[in-house]
Amino acid sequence: MAALVRLLAPLGIAAPAVRTAISRMVRQGWLDPVRLPQGPGYAVTPKAERRLDDAAARVYRGADTPWDGRWHVLVLEPVRDRARRERLRSDLAFLGYAPLSETTWIGPRPSPELDALRIPGHWFDAAYEGDARNLLARAWDLDAIGRAYEEWLASAAGLVGSLPEGAPDDQVFAVRSELVHGWRNFLFRDPGLPADLLPPGWPGEKARAFFDHEAARLLPAAAAFVDRNLAAS
Known part of the structure; x- marks a missing residue:
């Protein structure tokens, strides 16, 4: 502690x-x-390890994950309890799914955490017989996600730019933590949507390149701060 x-x-x-x-x-x-x-x-706990591993793979996903053209579809049984229903919606959004209806959700790929949620329902891989771009636009608000990427990029550039030359590692740790925290919010909005289905000039590409570069650049000093404080225990 x-x-x-x-x-x-x-x-x-x-x-x-x-x-x-x-x-x-x-x-x-x-x-x-x-x-x-x-x-x-x-x-x-094992539950935390699964969440950390999955989140890290998505936060630091680097280049686009290849998409096989198939969707992971969840068909849920109705959940009557409102609080449980809202928790389930939040969990599914974090895992990369979006609703087509109250009981049908889709994601571009299956989440390794899905089994742990014990969701009442069924899921399977499926190919969409139609224009996949229309399906994606129906499930995800691309305009809102694109604006969020642009706003985050402007804010993140200001945050990183506030670091003075030769800043102490505790300050670097704080800035990098804020950078990662802001970026991880996109786990709830963009599960790594297939690049082939996104509009030209998608703002997420520029935002991701900035995050990857700055997170890697700030890592050595931030990690040194963590190591020093853990060793002091």
Whole structure:
């Protein structure tokens, strides 16, 4: 816990907020309390490992993932409980699916986390008999996503540009963390839509190239800050 408090201090997150977040993550099954040589600590659960691996693969996806022309289709049983229904919608959006109707969702590829959600329904791969661009535009608001990429890019360029030459590694860590946090929000909006179906000059390409370059450039100093604080535990 002490190491986490030190790591999050440059982001302006106070110790009580860190402790509250950790407690919530334990209750939700993302962390397990463990005994470390230094004292009480926490370990990621298999559920958390799956989420971190999948999210990292999508955040740092680099070049476009090849698409085989088939859609992953989910046909859900009706969920009557409103709170559970909203959680399910949020989870499916994060995993890269979009609704065609209340009970039918599609994604450009299956998510490895799908089984863990225990979704009431059925899913399968399918080929669309029609113009796939029309299907994509029906499920995802491309205009809104494109504007979001442009707005993020302008904001991210200002954020990175605020770093002075030779900035200390805690400051670099804070800026890189904010950069990644802003970029990861696109996991809820753009699951890596097939490039062949996107409009010419898609803003996501320029935004992704900027993120990939800056995240890699800032990584050594940010990682040094993390390593130093973990070693101090």
